[in-house]
Amino acid sequence: MSIANESFRPKIVAFCCNWCSYAGADLAGSSRLSYPADVKIIRVPCSCRVNPMFILRAFERGADGVILCGCHPGDCHYTTGNYYTRRRMTLLFSMLDFLGVENGRTRVEWVSAAEGVKFSATMNEFVETIRALGPNVRLGDLRCRS
């Protein structure tokens, strides 16, 4: 990793479902499993609450990466929410990739309330990926008037 990337502090928005991933993040906290402060968590009732508008908005306002965490498929508190999330995000991410935006900037991970370790590891890895990618330029530049 270059020195420039070391000093680069990315802005990362993490949407976490209240029942699994937010609790997983709490567990990571109570287990003192650290991950970079660059990650800021927004609590949502379910991963299916996350509108693609929120993700694009984050990028528009300067986020360098957006990660969405929900219950493992099959374990959704609302039974089916994350199944819709899975389809929506697969399509959205595929579209962003199609437009030439680095596909590492978006991610969905399933993290249960018991997976504090996974939560922290995922965030560490995601921050690492974003640092390696550097500041998000492309999405910001993808406007109608260049």
Place this chain on the structure above:
Amino acid sequence: MQELRKRAGELLADGTVARVLAWRAGDLPYNPEPAFFETEAELEHLVYDGFCGANLSKLMIEASKLEGKTLVCLKPCDTYSFNQLVKEHRVDREKAYIIGVGCRGKLDIEKIRRQGIRGIEAVEGAELDGPEELTIRTFSGEKKCAYRDAMLERCHVCKGKEHMAYDELLGESRDTKDAERFAEVEAIERMPAKERFAYFQKELSKCIRCNACRNACPACSCRKCVFDSTKFDSEQKANVDSFEEKMFHIIRAFHVAGRCTDCGECSRVCPQGIPLHLFNRKFIKDINTFYGEYQAGTGSDEKAPLTNYTLEDAEPSVVRERG
């Protein structure tokens, strides 16, 4: 065209329908426009030829609210949009009398112009039963152009000559497919990411936010578009360049994903010539790949891909993994 006028006249006369939704000549020889006709007399202005690309199904949303039935002329590909609107409870099937009009591919005046033909005064041979070659009269004399070479992009990937819904059929249709539907999308997918980005940046930079695509799209039929409402906005709106400008096309494509019938109106009406259908078609391709073949508007009561799921669906990481 005569037959269509005659049949429409009959149906108006016997009270089957209260009005006719079709096309009438525009100010130029190649830009007929959608129009309602309420009397037999008005029908003499009705036209139907190769330039009648406009998909009339969206206009049935408003027509459904009117008294009596509306006769609507739909080409085979328009019927998909019509069915989709019925499925979404936007159009009342009972309020429509559909004449499935024949189609041998619709024309794109830009394609004629791109062949160096300028100063167009009239185009002959555009009618349904016309010859395989168009004769174009211009300031500088008569030019020829094969009908096929002047067709809209969407007609080269024609979904077929069958009407998915109709009350009666009028005129022959032809399947004009001679290209792979996803070839363009695949070509872009093969480009390196940076090239893809540059390509779309160039294309989207042309957008003037005229909303022509939104207005023409039969799936984009919200009463109030989110980009015109405050539903997703925050208090700081004035401080930054607006959200809509950047993300409008992605969100628009996402909102119609699984509902878009690939009618191609967005690209046809774009005054800047942005290939907007690529967004929709990319979604269609992904949907077909990930969740199985799906065509919106066939009239089946299958669940739309984005309001459906299976336990074994692909994970979003598939996007990263395929590289």
Place this chain on the structure above:
Amino acid sequence: MKYSYYPGCTLKNKAKDLDTCARASAQALGVELEELSDWQCCGGVYPLGSDEIATKLSSVRALAQAKEKGQALVTLCSACHHVIKRVNDDMKHVEDVRDKANRYLQLPEPYAGETQVLHFLEVLRDQVGFDTIREKVVKPFTGVKIGAYYGCLLLRPGKIMAFDDPENPKLMEDFIRAIGGEPVLYPYRNECCGGYSSLKEKELAGSMSKTILRNAEGFGAQMLITACPLCQYNLNQAPVDLPVHYFTELLAEALGVKEEVQGH
């Protein structure tokens, strides 16, 4: 059915029976074993060190050659099988090994573990099928009580070898049934015979082999079969009067092609 075949050093020498009987049986079963041209010794033991590259290259060469032909690679000797299968697994999953090996070898096309590595027993089970073998047997070992000796190398580590249940295998027992014999289950069939310790620690290997043979004998085995020349050597050194044969010898005999082989 056509396969690339890697015989290994011992089969060309001390364990000719293992090789020739396999070839004759394969022919009788409609399996074509195409010996790789200029194969090199696998090294006999899998280099466990994760940074060992050079010692893995001979296996990679064999694997790449099979890939070029578009064939699965068949082995007979347990040790060769163990080494080549594990190297293949490294090439598939360990980026570091893959990169370095490819850099050394400069193959026309980089190799990344595409070749399927099969032991001849796996070919018999999965490709030929024991039912087919049963039909083709002309001289069944009816009434003969045969113990299968698996040893270590075919089974372990179970996750990578994926040969059979490493603690309770049954492939060779099914094989014995297919040639008409009566398999004898005995618990030491997957215990170590002493391996290469028999070079310097002859006593250790001797006592381990003795335990195995005594146990098999106790359960009524009249003979043992194995796929490994070293196992056979070690077991034969022990002072127990229980013959140990290569499984291919019995197969050739059952299929009625053994004379043919020995006639050569």
Place this chain on the structure above:
Amino acid sequence: MQRIGVFVCHCGSNIAATVDVKKVVELVRMEPGVVWAEDYPYMCSEAGQSRIAEAIRTQKLTGVVVCSCSPRMHEATFRKCAERSGLNPYMVEIANIREHCSWIHKNTEEATEKAVILARAAIAKVNLNTPLQAGESRVTKRALVIGGGIAGIQTALDIADAGYEVDIVEKTPSIGGRMSQLDKTFPTLDCSACILTPKMVEASANEKITLYTYSEVEKVSGFVGDFTVDIRKKARSVDMSKCTGCGVCQEKCPSRKTPNEFNRGLNTRSAIYTPFAQAIPNVPVIDREHCIKFQTGKCGVCAKVCQAGAIDYEQKDEIITRKYGAIVVATGFDMIKLDKYGEYAYEQSPDVITSLELERIMNAAGPTKGHLERMSDHRPPKNIVFIQCVGSRCADERGKSYCSKICCMYTAKHAMLIRDKYPDVNVTVFYIDVRTPGKNFDEFYRRAVEEYHVNYIKGQVGKVTPQPDGTLLVHGVDLLDNHQVKIEADMVVLAAAIEPNPDVRKIATMLTASIDTNNFLTEAHPKLRPVESPTAGIFLSGVCQGPKDIPETVSQAGAAAVKVIGLLAKDKLLTNPCTAKADVLACNGCSACANVCPYGAISYEDQEVRAPGVREIRRVAVVNSALCQGCGACTVACPSGAMDLQGFSNRQMIAEVDAICR
């Protein structure tokens, strides 16, 4: 514009050691809408709460942000505090600066900066909050208990004792569960049946309790206070109202080759059977798969010998639909399959058995009538080896990562009972650790060593090799003495890991109760709400929540009952007001939202819509707020943004995003 107060908690040093709380206070003061900001060592304390209450009153606050621990911890606390002070509780938001900030970051500057940003996001959200009113829903005063083992029985008895109706659904033909299979119980060594049977009788005699044995839960809908459950009563082929339980049919049944599940397959049973003598109800069932009449059409012996005419070959499965206010899961456990542990020769030798099989062998009603003998040749064993941790504490996929908790104690029990009854038998226990936390537990284990001279060896067994003479050579190691141990045993007992009943996954899915990677049901809070599932109205009893012994199970069963009683005692429940709501003006009526709603909470109505320039009757979405659970799936399905989620509205989410990315 809101008038927002921000309250920054030190949480002792939990937050203040890493986050500069004074600086947070100073910086949030500059945020739009903030009129008050202060910090305090413990905001959740009474003094802390009264500061919030006072600020609400004196500063006329319309919104409150508490920067503290996770909202999963104290959101409810602070919302109640606001409510008491006259502020709508939904005008309170929490910025999680402990779990998501101070506990995971070491650098004060970084942590403080992040805490400020998290506070900003919460402030931005509160700026858009609107007061929400919780709705009310009724409570059906009846509980369902799934599973009729000791956990389920105890829960049902306690609920019934409080005067509420309770139904037990049990999959097998009798209640009793695992405990009925045990011979003796530790650490007192009383006979399991002697203490369990009276409870079973009590449950069946209690008029408030209805038993559905040989039944399974088929479908669950609804929500806390108002669940609707379909129960499948499998065809017993015996009329329960006529059967006298005389047992003649079982004696005369000619099909006797079915492995006896109750005896863990150590012997066989008839096709018409009751699992054990004290079964409740004492009415047999016909196992149709093994019944000659059902398989071939010929036989009918049981019908001929039944004096009461209770045999009914035509009986069909029956679906019963009932309403419940609360559901308790008490589905229990089973032992893991040992097919992947070939080195212990469980499948190769009948003399290698599991501990539960040993219970049956030791039991007077078991396959050997209580005589300790080898299953292969029925000779009494002379040397018995116990192997601990078979499949427990494993990092590989063969076993389970957790400690099964009960094995150390029951093995000490087995060893002691054997040495007591058969002093000539040598007993060796190979252990990794002996874990005996519990009242009188270590004393019990020490008795096994000191009084009964059980040979405990620290070290795991590598392999068990059956020998030609029928003995089992156990290859172990004594780690304390540092030598390999080879024991010629004639019986080996494996303390196999326990795992939740495999059915629990299906049941959890029906209940939308969360489950962990080991299939144990997740509790709402591991310490403070250990008997509740995170899903409201679902409670946990027994091993389905985690490994536990009988006294622990009974305590948890009682605790679950108390929670159920507390719920059923209420006439009305307040519903979550964070539900979806449609803006009829923007609604297209397209049904996308209804298509993704898991609760069927969205319906369509033709409503007259009036707006400037509009007055028409339209098809619009209507949300039933009693059914809506607030997941938000509909909000994203809606292209026009007409559907929104109260408490997590589109604009609120966007405001949070903006605040974080600012």
Place this chain on the structure above:
Amino acid sequence: MTKAEKQAEEIREISGSDPWKCMKCGKCSASCPSYDEMDIKPHQFVSYILQDNVEALAQSRSLWKCLSCFACVERCPRDVQPGRLVDAARQLVVRQRGQDYLKADEIPELLDPELPQQLLVSAFRRYRR
């Protein structure tokens, strides 16, 4: 990092094994066919690495007694697989110190006519540089 720590680290890296996962159950030692020949037992190997005591391992007879039968690798419930640590230590010793357990001049007397090539090849790989 001291030299001992560095070497322990190297062994962990070469072996790809995580000795911290060990719960000291001893199943490796119970399974080991060469146990009696070893001065440092398989389960102890794990502790030695944890204590960075590579020197003792390097001097250990056990390095040359392990048969690579993988019984400990297969049965380890914690995925530590001591056999890999033994092998890694042997590698380290052979590579760094050029120690040979098998001397060329002793080979002729060890040979017998039946001995398969495989045995020689394997022994050379295991015992020599």
